[in-house]
Amino acid sequence: MMESMSYVNIFETKGLEYLLVISFLIGFIYFVRRLSYSRPATAPAETPESTKTAANPDMVCPAGADCPYERQRMAAEKEDQKTAVVT
Amino acid sequence: MTTRAEIMSEMGAFLRFLRSEMRPKGKLFTPFNIISLPIMLAGAVLVVIRFAKGLGAVTNLSQETPWGFWIGFDVVTGVAFAGGAYVITFMVYIMKAEKYHPIVRATVLNGLLAYMFYAGALMLDLGRPWNIINPIIGNSFGYNSILFLVAWHFMLYMFAEFIEFSPVVAEWLGLRRLRKILAGLTLGTVIFGVTLSTLHQSGLGALFLLAKSKIHPLWYTEFLPILFLVSSVFAGLSMIIFEGTISHKVFANQIDPKRHGSFDEIVLGLGKGATVAMFLYFFFKVLIFVHGKHWSYIGDPWFWWYMVEVIGFVLIPCMLFARAVTTQNVSLVKIASIATLIGIILNRLNVSIIAFNWTSANPYYPSVAEIVITLMVIFTEIWVFRWVVNRMPVLREAPFWVNEQQESERKAA
Numbered sequence: 001m002m003e004s005m006s007y008v009n010i011f012e013t014k015g016l017e018y019l020l021v022i023s024f025l026i027g028f029i030y031f032v033r034r035l036s037y038s039r040p041a042t043a044p045a046e047t048p049e050s051t052k053t054a055a056n057p058d059m060v061c062p063a064g065a066d067c068p069y070e071r072q073r074m075a076a077e078k079e080d081q082k083t084a085v086v087t
Numbered sequence: 088m089t090t091r092a093e094i095m096s097e098m099g100a101f102l103r104f105l106r107s108e109m110r111p112k113g114k115l116f117t118p119f120n121i122i123s124l125p126i127m128l129a130g131a132v133l134v135v136i137r138f139a140k141g142l143g144a145v146t147n148l149s150q151e152t153p154w155g156f157w158i159g160f161d162v163v164t165g166v167a168f169a170g171g172a173y174v175i176t177f178m179v180y181i182m183k184a185e186k187y188h189p190i191v192r193a194t195v196l197n198g199l200l201a202y203m204f205y206a207g208a209l210m211l212d213l214g215r216p217w218n219i220i221n222p223i224i225g226n227s228f229g230y231n232s233i234l235f236l237v238a239w240h241f242m243l244y245m246f247a248e249f250i251e252f253s254p255v256v257a258e259w260l261g262l263r264r265l266r267k268i269l270a271g272l273t274l275g276t277v278i279f280g281v282t283l284s285t286l287h288q289s290g291l292g293a294l295f296l297l298a299k300s301k302i303h304p305l306w307y308t309e310f311l312p313i314l315f316l317v318s319s320v321f322a323g324l325s326m327i328i329f330e331g332t333i334s335h336k337v338f339a340n341q342i343d344p345k346r347h348g349s350f351d352e353i354v355l356g357l358g359k360g361a362t363v364a365m366f367l368y369f370f371f372k373v374l375i376f377v378h379g380k381h382w383s384y385i386g387d388p389w390f391w392w393y394m395v396e397v398i399g400f401v402l403i404p405c406m407l408f409a410r411a412v413t414t415q416n417v418s419l420v421k422i423a424s425i426a427t428l429i430g431i432i433l434n435r436l437n438v439s440i441i442a443f444n445w446t447s448a449n450p451y452y453p454s455v456a457e458i459v460i461t462l463m464v465i466f467t468e469i470w471v472f473r474w475v476v477n478r479m480p481v482l483r484e485a486p487f488w489v490n491e492q493q494e495s496e497r498k499a500a
Contacts, residue, residue, distance in 0.1 A: 016377055024370045031366055035359055035412050 101260075112477050123466040130463020133456045134211065142214060145456035152444055156453035157212045159439035161461055163291055164432050165205030167315070171323030172198025172248060173284035174360070180277040190353060192255055192481045193334060194327050196472065199248040204468040206241045211460065233293045240287035247280035258486055259479040267492055289316040295438055303442035305384055305393045308375045311438070317371065321364040322431040324357045325424035332421055338476055341483040351417045358420035361427065362408035369401050389442070396437060400430025 010016050137145045148155045175194045178184040210216045222228045222238040229235060250272055257266035292315030299307055308314070335342060335350055384390045404426040411419035440451065476482055 011380065014378075017374060020370075020374055020377060024374075028366065028370075031409070032363065035362065035409060037413070 108478050119469075123470070126459060127463050127466050127470075130460045130466075133460050134463070137211060137456075137460070138216075142212075145454065145460070147451060147454045147457070149449070149451070151447060151449065152451040154212075154439060154443075155451055156440065156457045156461060157208055159436050160432070161205045161208040161464060162212075163439050164435040165201050165208075166288065166291060167319045167322040167431055167435060168326040168428070169198040169201035169205070169323065170284065170288060170319035171327040173281045174320055174323050175327065176251065176277045177281045180274055181281070186349075186356060187353060189349065190327060190331055192252070193331065193476070195248055195251050196255075196475060196481055197326070197330055199245065199252055200468045200472055202241060202245045202248065204464050204471075206245070208461075208464050233290055233297075237287055237290045237294065240283050240290065244280060244283045244287065247276050247283060250276045251280065255479050255481060258489055261486070263488060263492065266489070267496075284319075285316060288319040289313065291315055292438075298443065301444050302438065303389055303445045304379065305376075305381055305389055306438050306442045308379060310371065310375055314368065314371060314375075317364060317368045318431060318434065321361040321368065321427055324361040324364070325427040325431070328354055328357050328361075328421060328424035329428060334476070334482065337473075338482050341476070343484060354417050354420050355412055355415060358408045358423065359412045361424070362405050362412060365401060365405035365408065365427070369397070369405060372397050372401065389445070392437075392441075396430060396433050400426060400433055404430060 008015065133145050142148055146155060146157075172195050175187055175191055179187050179191050210219060213219055219238075220226075222235050223242065250269065253269045254266050254273070257263075257269055289312035292311035292313070295302060295307070295311055296309065331350065331354070384393075404423045407419055407423035407426065410416070411423060440453075444451065480486065
């Protein structure tokens with residue numbers, strides 16, 4: 001006599017729980033890797049050519065923005081150059 | 088040689104300094120003060136009534152429901168929110184993640200005050216509050232009792248947090264030698280504190296293991312201690328984000344402009360930690376649901392309430408945090424942290440109040456007096472936090488001599 005077909009009960013054997021654990025571990029790796037590849041909210045703005053004027057050829061400052069530190073740096077550089085010429 | 092007159096003069100100067108520090112700084116009539124002061128006064132009156140006439144005079148507690156809003160919110164939820172202190176001190180002092188150093192002091196102060204006020208609010212809830220000393224002096228306690236563990240841990244952790252914070256007090260008072268000694272104790276205290284925290288955060292969950300027949304099966308699980316511990320990690324991190332954001336606005340004048348920029352980076356880092364912990368927590372929740380074979384509850388009103396907590400305030404904030412971290416969106420991290428805090432309140436109240444005694448014909452609702460006293464505790468904590476931050480170097484830079492001291496220690500090492 002042929003034996004009747006029997007299925008494995010995924011609930012009674014806790015097979016579902018094993019599958020959950022395995023899928024969690026795979027998902028966790030993917031999740032953490034995805035978090036590590038974060039992208040900046042805004043791309044760094046490129047300096048438009050218009051701001052590189054003849055007077056300030058080295059100035060790296062977005063158009064329309066006030067850049068006091070940049071001005072200070074350039075003023076200090078100019079001062080240094082003057083002192084170097086005098087000495 | 089120090090003469091008696093010199094000692095007296097020093098003492099006089101010290102007392103004058105303390106007296107000047109006791110004076111209020113800033114405006115008295117601010118919107119926060121106008122709202123909080125009447126509530127604190129009303130709460131103080133209710134506390135007097137509670138101690139004079141007993142618990143029944145101000146609470147809706149009964150023999151059937153002896154633990155109410157004060158335990159569920161003040162203690163169980165408040166301690167989870169204070170979890171940020173052990174997470175951050177572990178990150179900074181053990182893992183050497185120096186990025187988070189600027190927020191250590193404020194976080195430890197927040198944790199210390201949370202334990203002092205919320206765990207201190209236990210006194211209100213004890214029918215015989217003078218018996219609170221029993222576990223400490225060894226009178227009528229059980230070694231196997233979880234409450235015994237929690238009582239000792241709360242007390243020891245408060246000491247540990249005070250030692251972690253004590254260098255700040257020494258800097259405020261200008262006690263250079265004492266500051267050096269206290270700073271030397273920090274690492275050992277942090278290791279001790281983190282050990283205590285992991286045990287009592289899970290211990291709070293273990294308290295509810297005794298009430299298997301009272302808690303709804305969707306919330307009762309033998310893994311409650313693990314769930315409480317994991318959720319305390321992201322509860323604490325979310326609280327730091329929330330509290331730090333408010334502190335950066337309110338105490339903006341105390342913070343070095345250079346540190347304003349780094350705060351955004353810190354918030355994103357905290358959000359990343361929170362999302363990883365929430366991912367793990369969500370997985371535990373799903374696994375426990377499957378393990379407990381809770382299919383039969385699908386469609387039940389309790390099941391939908393459970394879904395609100397797990398999907399609405401765990402999975403969605405987790406995804407918001409993840410999205411915020413990948414897109415470097417600081418505002419989204421802040422929104423996710425608020426949703427997470429609501430989720431933690433919901434979870435702790437579900438376990439301790441809402442799904443507790445769920446079959447009872449007389450469900451418990453907190454009285455207005457219980458809520459007013461809880462608000463009084465919260466507002467008093469905020470007042471003390473503000474008082475300390477306005478006087479001690481919590482957010483602002485430490486005095487110049489601290490850098491000299493640290494430099495000489497580095498050279499000696």
